Structure formats: C-alpha cells, structure tokens
Amino acid sequence: MIIEDEQEIKDRVREFTGRKIYGPVKIITDTTDYMRISGGMVLRIADNDYFITSDAREGRFGIDDQPKFWVKYACDLSGGARKVIKLVFFEDFSYREGAFLIKANRSPEKEAHCLEVVRGDPRFMQGFSVRDPAGNLVRILDHIEGKSLYVTISEIRMDHKQYFYKLFPGIMNKVIDAIEALKSLEKHGEQHGDVRNDHILIHKKDGLFKWIDFDYKVSYEDYDIWSCGNIIAYVTAKRIISFQEVLNHPERFPDCQTCKLTADDALLFYKYRVANLKKLYPYIPESLNRILMNFSQGTYMFYEEYDDLISDLREAMEDLPG
16 A cells, blocks of 8 residues: 555654654665665555664674674565565675585575465465565565574573483474475475574464575585485474584583594585584484484485485484383
8 A cells, every 4th residue: 555645654653663764754765776775765566665773684693793784674564564675685605615616696586486386375375476666676575573593502501411302302393394395396397595593483472483594595406305404403403512512512412522523524515514413412323313414524315305304304303112
C-alpha cells in the first residue's frame, strides 16, 4: 500500500516502530546507491511503502558485528510486519577450501529464483523479488525471529558429555531435516551456495530450522553437501575445536591425553579444525565419527549424494545411547 499523505506515514512509523520522523519524509524509489539509503527513510517499491530502520549487521565466529550496507531492516507500513530488504550488491571472488579453489559470485537473480522455488516451504526464508524503476532486483524477505544455530549452540552451558547425551540427538535430528531441505533445493536445479552454521536460523516460536541467504553461486555443484560436514562437526563437538586448543589445553580433553592428532584428522575445508572427534570424546559412536571422517583431510570417500549422507546420519542416530 502506498501512503500518499505524509502525516499518515509519520503516524504509521510511530505506531509500528515507536520512532518519530522529524521534517519531510524522504522517499526512495531507486536503490542503485544503497550506501545512501539509511534508517529513517521510506523505500517505495512494489506498490508499497517500507520504513527503513537500520542496516543489517552480521557477526560470526567471534568477530564483531559487521555492517551489510546492502541489506536493510525495515517495517512494512501497510501493517507493521518486520522485513529484511536485500538490495543489489555484486561480488566476485575466489578462495581456497582445503585443496579446492572455489570461485563464487553474489547473484540477486539466483536468490530470486530460489525464493520462487522454496515458496511455502517453512525450512527456508520466505519472500519475493521485484525490480525498482532503475531495474535493480530487490528481494523483500519476511523477518525470522530467532537466533542462528551457531549462536544457539554456543550459548549452551553444560559440559560436552551432558550436551551429547541430553541435547545433541534432538538438535542433530533437526540438522538432518535441514540437510533434506538442501536436497529439495537441488532437485529444482539450485544450490544454497553458502551453507554455514549461522545461515540456519531457529525460529523462536516453533523451533523450526530455516535456511537464509542463498545469493551465492559457487563453482562446485557439490559445494553444499561438502559444507554440511562443517555443520555436523560443529553440532557434534558443541563448538569449533582447533588443533591449537587441543595442544594448548589438554586438560579440556582428558580422554585424549594419550592420543595423537594427525593432519588426516582435520576437516577438509578447515585444516585447523578437528574432524576426528572420537579421539577427543570416545563416547561418540563409531558410525557418527565415520561420517565426520568422510569430511576430513584423510578421506577417500566423498559424499556425492544427499541420500547417502542422510541415510548414514539416520543410522548413526540409532547408535546413540537411548
């Protein structure tokens, strides 16, 4: 809904957000220069008005929140719903993950198509795309109330053994469901492109795991399934465990005092992270650790199909202590 009356816009902003607009309302329609779009402005697009509240910020792996100037938090002035608005930002880069050279680019068109593919699937963020008058492909997303899987796990305050016996089974079953969601995306000829612990949000009300941010295109079709190993290792270990930590703090791993970690025990994508977690926690079933080792530097058995990974995970879950 476009609101023609300026005072009505101000009234709605105050009603829905508690904020006041002083002076004339600044209305933006062209999103080309996203750096100039800031909190307090109104984005008029797709026959609707959105009040921009702030730039999005992203924090991961202990790094302070980093601003994402092309992503805006907003309020839909037609009814007050919270939205995330992603503007056009192109990015091409290459990086190494283990022995692999990954080429990637950020594609608004790819994400727009994914939004069409996953519409109505609660395992993914929901929204739609529209072009502004300058032709920029803008994605307007429903805000998901909840924390990331990465943050949720990091905030659990219990030792690993307690966690593994009490909470891990329920969490891992939901991770398996999330991997099945990636399989459904693949069936439509798409990939997520940036499978990470912080790209699963856990809905505050119903606990559903929801994938977000699928605007990356990468050069390997199997990149998503390879990246699942990082999530499985993180959830199994209850955190990221580095070789340096094991070396510097052996008291944290009393069952590993006589074990020796080798280069083959590292994750394929992250050589500094331990994949062979059974050496640290011997109560981890061999069937589960075998899966982890298929994502390690020493593996000769790469997962190429989601069905194989999902089947192995479900079998491993049956081996957990009841």
